[in-house]
Amino acid sequence: MLKVDHASVYFRTRDGRTVHALDRVSLDIPDNSFVVALGASGCGKSTLLNAIAGFLPLSSGTITLDGRPVMRPGADRGVVFQKDTLLPWKSVVDNVALGLQFTGTPKAQRRTRAEELLFLVGLKDFAKAFPYELSGGMRQRVGIARALAADPDVLLMDEPFGALDSLTREQMQELLVSIWKTTGKRIFFITHSIEEALFLGTQLVVMSPRPGRIVARFELDFVREFARTGDARSIKMAPEFASLREEIRTILHGSDEIRSAAE
Amino acid sequence: MSNVIETTGVVVRAETDQPKTVEMNGFGVGERNTLVISFATAVALIGTWWLIARLGLVPRLFLPTPQEVATQLGAVYRDGYAGASLGEHISASLFRIATAAAIAIAAGIPIGLLMGLNRWAKGIFDTPIEFYWPLPPLAYLPLMIIWLGIGETSKVTLLVLAMFAPICLSAQAGVRALPIERVNAARSLGARPWQLLVSIVLPSALPEILTGIRIALGVGWGTLVAAELIASNRGIGYMIMSASQFLATDVVFVGIGIIAACAFAFSAAVRLLEATLVPWKGKS
Numbered sequence: 001m002l003k004v005d006h007a008s009v010y011f012r013t014r015d016g017r018t019v020h021a022l023d024r025v026s027l028d029i030p031d032n033s034f035v036v037a038l039g040a041s042g043c044g045k046s047t048l049l050n051a052i053a054g055f056l057p058l059s060s061g062t063i064t065l066d067g068r069p070v071m072r073p074g075a076d077r078g079v080v081f082q083k084d085t086l087l088p089w090k091s092v093v094d095n096v097a098l099g100l101q102f103t104g105t106p107k108a109q110r111r112t113r114a115e116e117l118l119f120l121v122g123l124k125d126f127a128k129a130f131p132y133e134l135s136g137g138m139r140q141r142v143g144i145a146r147a148l149a150a151d152p153d154v155l156l157m158d159e160p161f162g163a164l165d166s167l168t169r170e171q172m173q174e175l176l177v178s179i180w181k182t183t184g185k186r187i188f189f190i191t192h193s194i195e196e197a198l199f200l201g202t203q204l205v206v207m208s209p210r211p212g213r214i215v216a217r218f219e220l221d222f223v224r225e226f227a228r229t230g231d232a233r234s235i236k237m238a239p240e241f242a243s244l245r246e247e248i249r250t251i252l253h254g255s256d257e258i259r260s261a262a263e
Numbered sequence: 264m265s266n267v268i269e270t271t272g273v274v275v276r277a278e279t280d281q282p283k284t285v286e287m288n289g290f291g292v293g294e295r296n297t298l299v300i301s302f303a304t305a306v307a308l309i310g311t312w313w314l315i316a317r318l319g320l321v322p323r324l325f326l327p328t329p330q331e332v333a334t335q336l337g338a339v340y341r342d343g344y345a346g347a348s349l350g351e352h353i354s355a356s357l358f359r360i361a362t363a364a365a366i367a368i369a370a371g372i373p374i375g376l377l378m379g380l381n382r383w384a385k386g387i388f389d390t391p392i393e394f395y396w397p398l399p400p401l402a403y404l405p406l407m408i409i410w411l412g413i414g415e416t417s418k419v420t421l422l423v424l425a426m427f428a429p430i431c432l433s434a435q436a437g438v439r440a441l442p443i444e445r446v447n448a449a450r451s452l453g454a455r456p457w458q459l460l461v462s463i464v465l466p467s468a469l470p471e472i473l474t475g476i477r478i479a480l481g482v483g484w485g486t487l488v489a490a491e492l493i494a495s496n497r498g499i500g501y502m503i504m505s506a507s508q509f510l511a512t513d514v515v516f517v518g519i520g521i522i523a524a525c526a527f528a529f530s531a532a533v534r535l536l537e538a539t540l541v542p543w544k545g546k547s
Contacts, residue, residue, distance in 0.1 A: 072450075
């Protein structure tokens with residue numbers, strides 16, 4: 001269980017003001033879950049992910065992974081970034097094997113493992129290619145494979161499909177669900193797309209800015225249904241899906257109005 | 264009038280069956296080859312030189328013809344000049360440059376990386392480097408000779424000082440250009456500080472470092488001649504200096520030509536190194 005308990009973050013801006021980026025956020029990411037954080041930009045969702053990843057210390061509150069407090073980045077939490085962060089001087093297979101290289105796994109063994117993962121993300125023919133030869137969607141798939149290679153306890157994904165076109169994005173969502181199903185990894189996923197959030201999450205938290213906080217939580221079943229049936233279209237066409245989408249849209253806009261009324 | 268507009272794909276086949284290939288318009292020079300242009304320029308320059316000398320626009324003493332320089336090169340190669348063979352002059356200069364480059368690279372890269380990574384290192388090394396780096400090497404050459412004598416040590420030290428700064432500063436710039444996401448990605452894959460330095464920081468800074476080495480080699484050849492002007496009996500710079508004292512303009516030309524050729528070869532070697540080590544430069 002990954003447990004975020006009353007996590008608060010304050011930043012100091014360049015001109016000396018204090019910004020309340022995250023306000024007492026509590027969140028559990030149980031085994032086999034797919035937790036999605038949804039919100040407009042500036043709602044603190046990336047701050048939350050950075051804190052879980054260990055890139056950012058908390059002002060107050062705690063984050064624990066299976067009981068161990070999170071202090072710094074580590075291989076137990078794999079991260080997939082919005083901007084691809086592949087190493088341009090390494091081939092695709094060596095990029096995937098990077099985490100294994102850090103743990104000192106022998107070369108032949110990490111090659112084998114990396115090739116398995118490339119097969120999983122559908123890139124087995126691109127092992128020897130270099131990142132600059134790949135499209136945006138393919139690079140993100142390499143990024144996912146790389147994060148999985150270190151066999152993390154949880155996968156943290158920071159708007160990984162945000163820069164992709166909508167067709168590729170849907171393909172990537174379906175690929176991600178199949179990876180989630182195959183590997184059984186816990187996933188914490190950030191997005192600003194309501195549809196993506198509804199389709200992917202077993203648990204959805206809606207966040208609102210200034211200060212960044214959780215304003216609503218939903219338990220969802222669409223992703224399990226998709227994992228079972230493989231039919232994305234009928235799920236997204238379903239009336240429950242549409243009504244939830246409208247409900248969340250109201251929440252997001254509502255928190256907007258509350259804020260502007262307060263100002 | 265029809266309601267349906269039918270479009271048919273038209274396949275245009277050229278006689279050769281080879282489609283015309285196109286590629287993205289780049290910006291700047293990019294990867295396009297400049298060899299032919301450079302070669303033509305060299306030919307044009309030598310042609311101009313030959314023409315000016317041939318027409319007698321300038322007295323022979325000041326500007327020998329290309330043929331005279333070529334003949335002189337042969338003579339110097341056969342008989343040597345100023346008490347040493349041509350090979351000895353060249354190898355003396357090359358030894359100094361190579362030794363100094365090796366020392367400057369070995370010290371400049373780690374110190375530059377450290378300065379990019381650590382506040383203390385930056386604060387400490389910034390002061391002496393910013394102080395001495397803008398000084399012309401000839402200004403502190405007398406000090407080198409007084410402190411270190413007239414042997415190889417003072418010359419190599421002078422060269423090391425001249426070559427160290429560009430390498431060190433470029434390594435530092437390389438670290439500063441490193442995106443934080445790349446570091447965070449490596450950390451979340453379990454990289455320890457040492458692995459971060461070797462696997463992420465150094466390769467990321469490599470393009471800048473290689474540019475710095477190229478600049479350093481240029482500065483090095485410039486400084487070398489200055490170093491050899493004083494208190495030496497071997498080296499291309501020394502050869503040029505003693506020739507100028509006898510107004511042997513053709514030998515001066517031979518010396519300049521050899522330095523240019525050596526500097527060009529060094530620069531080409533670094534470019535080759537760039538092509539092998541950082542083929543991804545500017546592509547990510």
